[in-house]
Amino acid sequence: MSHLVGIIMGSDNDMDIMKEAVLQLREFGIRSEVIVCSAHRTPDRTAEWAKSARSRGFRAIIAGAGAAAHLAGVLSSKTTLPIIGVPIDSSCLKGLDALLSTVQMPAGIPVGTMAIGKAGAKNAAIYAAQMIGVFDEEVATKLEAFKADMAKKVLEKSAKVEAEWNI
Numbered sequence: 001m002s003h004l005v006g007i008i009m010g011s012d013n014d015m016d017i018m019k020e021a022v023l024q025l026r027e028f029g030i031r032s033e034v035i036v037c038s039a040h041r042t043p044d045r046t047a048e049w050a051k052s053a054r055s056r057g058f059r060a061i062i063a064g065a066g067a068a069a070h071l072a073g074v075l076s077s078k079t080t081l082p083i084i085g086v087p088i089d090s091s092c093l094k095g096l097d098a099l100l101s102t103v104q105m106p107a108g109i110p111v112g113t114m115a116i117g118k119a120g121a122k123n124a125a126i127y128a129a130q131m132i133g134v135f136d137e138e139v140a141t142k143l144e145a146f147k148a149d150m151a152k153k154v155l156e157k158s159a160k161v162e163a164e165w166n167i
Contacts, residue, residue, distance in 0.1 A: 003136065004057045005128045007034045008049070008075070010065040014088050018064045020118045021086070024125035028142045030132065033058075039070040046071070050078035060128040063111075064121060066090025069101035072111040082131055084124040085113045 005025055009018045018034070025032050033056075037046045053061060061079070064086040065071035072085035085102035089095030095116035103113040112127060114120035126143075133140035 003030045003059050003132050003139070005030055005032050005125070005132075006049075006053055006058050006061040006081075007032045008037050008046075008061060008063050008071065009034075009088075010036070010038045010069075010071050011090070012036050013090065014064045014066065017088050017118055017121050018062075018086065020121035021062050021064075021125040024122050025129065027146070028125075028129045028139055030125075030129060030139065037071075039065070039074040040068070043074070046074055047078050050075045050081075053079055053081055059132050060084060062086060062121070062124040062128060064088050065102070066095065066098045067101075069098035072102050072113075073105050073109050076105065076109045076111050082128075083111045084127055085111045086120045086124050087113065087116045089116055 007018055007021050009015065022032050022034060035049065037049060039046055050061070058081055060082045061075055062084045063072040063075050066088035067090055069087055072083050076083040087095050087098035087102045089098070091097055099113070099116055102111060105111050114123045114127070129139055129143055133143050
């Protein structure tokens with residue numbers, strides 16, 4: 001495991017969602033550093049962490065946040081690393097507020113935004129791995145195997161459905 005992806009979340013309550021990213025990265029042999037850091041409650045720590053990420057060997061950052069969800073944008077303003085946002089359902093708006101806060105960045109502050117919740121966290125890890133795989137053949141090979149395995153599972157499920165329901 002040579003590459004490093006930062007995984008940052010606004011609250012420890014987000015870990016149930018963000019662990020999907022950690023676990024998916026591990027499948028590809030990619031290390032992660034996981035921290036809780038708030039764009040609103042610990043802005044100085046957030047900025048310093050983002051500013052030092054490249055020099056500490058990070059290749060990308062995955063940011064999970066709910067409600068106002070300014071974390072990904074703040075990170076993007078402080079580093080040139082790719083930022084991948086994961087909106088989290090943590091309010092009465094069921095994550096829609098977080099989605100809109102994460103995706104609606106001003107020009108010059110790019111954030112790749114995933115789906116709300118666990119699927120988004122998992123996809124964020126896959127997306128980070130795909131970025132790394134552009135330059136790392138070992139990661140690219142693991143991604144190819146991952147996608148082939150997904151296809152195999154769908155075909156196996158289809159065979160079961162077809163056997164039961166096609167007469």
